[in-house]
Amino acid sequence: AQSVAQPEDQVNVAEGNPLTVKCTYSVSGNPYLFWYVQYPNRGLQFLLKYITGDNLVKGSYGFEAEFNKSQTSFHLKKPSALVSDSALYFCAVRVNDMRFGAGTRLTVKP
Amino acid sequence: SAVISQKPSRDICQRGTSLTIQCQVDSQVTMMFWYRQQPGQSLTLIATANQGSEATYESGFVIDKFPISRPNLTFSTLTVSNMSPEDSSIYLCSVDRSGPWGYTFGSGTRLTVV
Numbered sequence: 001a002q003s004v005a006q007p008e009d010q011v012n013v014a015e016g017n018p019l020t021v022k023c024t025y026s027v028s029g030n031p032y033l034f035w036y037v038q039y040p041n042r043g044l045q046f047l048l049k050y051i052t053g054d055n056l057v058k059g060s061y062g063f064e065a066e067f068n069k070s071q072t073s074f075h076l077k078k079p080s081a082l083v084s085d086s087a088l089y090f091c092a093v094r095v096n097d098m099r100f101g102a103g104t105r106l107t108v109k110p
Numbered sequence: 111s112a113v114i115s116q117k118p119s120r121d122i123c124q125r126g127t128s129l130t131i132q133c134q135v136d137s138q139v140t141m142m143f144w145y146r147q148q149p150g151q152s153l154t155l156i157a158t159a160n161q162g163s164e165a166t167y168e169s170g171f172v173i174d175k176f177p178i179s180r181p182n183l184t185f186s187t188l189t190v191s192n193m194s195p196e197d198s199s200i201y202l203c204s205v206d207r208s209g210p211w212g213y214t215f216g217s218g219t220r221l222t223v224v
Contacts, residue, residue: 001216036215043116043215043216043217044219046206046214049212090152100152102151102152
């Protein structure tokens with residue numbers, strides 16, 4: 001069975017500081033991992049994905065994520081947070097279909 | 111990536127009634143997915159809809175409550191039947207056309223049952 005966990009319900013950072021949103025996964029075989037963002041009253045938007053290759057994946061809006069097989073993690077990072085990054089972030093894993101983590105609400109304060 | 115039009119964007123419905131949500135994709139896709147996002151929670155897969163066959167429902171979801179149609183490769187509907195306040199959620203359709211292995215989502219239908 002595939003599953004993904006986001007251990008933090010809420011992450012608060014100050015604008016300009018680096019941010020990390022954590023994700024761990026459990027799958028049989030090679031994982032396909034994703035990050036999505038949901039802004040208020042909007043659908044989900046794709047940020048980035050890991051399929052194979054380089055463990056550091058770069059995505060939209062300056063976000064990146066690092067695949068760590070030994071720790072079964074896929075944490076989302078950004079070197080310098082913006083207030084406009086405040087949103088709900090979902091990690092997802094795909095085998096046959098897409099399964100989502102519980103979501104982490106990121107708040108970036110000015 | 112595919113463009114998905116989902117409607118209605120929101121609705122307020124009386125308990126006991128039914129609402130049909132429509133999802134139109136700008137290109138042909140084999141699989142379409144329906145998700146539910148309850149308030150403050152993550153997305154839960156309701157069912158997978160393939161054209162020309164019965165939808166496949168996830169545990170906890172049944173066809174009588176959430177009938178799905180998939181008449182062609184660009185369109186699907188999800189009906190929420192005999193609604194109760196517990197059905198108040200955001201319902202999202204998605205397709206597998208975001209590039210390799212990614213999904214594209216509709217903007218969602220925010221349903222409130224009173």
